[in-house]
Amino acid sequence: MTDREICRSYHNARHKAQQIQVLAELNDIDSLEIIKALVRGGERLPDSTVNKLYKRLDKLEMEIREREREYKAIAAALKGEE
Numbered sequence: 637m638t639d640r641e642i643c644r645s646y647h648n649a650r651h652k653a654q655q656i657q658v659l660a661e662l663n664d665i666d667s668l669e670i671i672k673a674l675v676r677g678g679e680r681l682p683d684s685t686v687n688k689l690y691k692r693l694d695k696l697e698m699e700i701r702e703r704e705r706e707y708k709a710i711a712a713a714l715k716g717e718e
Contacts, residue, residue, distance in 0.1 A: 640677065642663075642670060643673065643677035646679055653682040653684050656670050
C-alpha cells in the first residue's frame with residue numbers, strides 16, 4: 637500500500653490503534669513503518685500508541701545507560717583503572 641492508502645484506511649477506521657497493527661500485518665512490515673507513514677500523512681496518532689512508544693523509549697534509555705556503565709567498567713578494568 638502507498639502512504640496515501642495507509643492514511644485513508646487508518647483515517648476511516650473506527651479503532652485506530654488496532655488499525656495500525658492490521659495495516660502492518662497486511663503490508664508485512666513493522667508497525668513503526670505504518671506510524672511513520674501516518675505521521676508523514678499528517679494523521680494524529682492515538683494517545684495510547686504515543687504513550688506506548690514513549691514508555692518503550694524510556695525503557696530503552698535505561699537499558700542503554702546500564703550497558704554504557706558496564707562498557708565503561710570493562711574498559712577501565714582492561715586498562716587497569718579504578
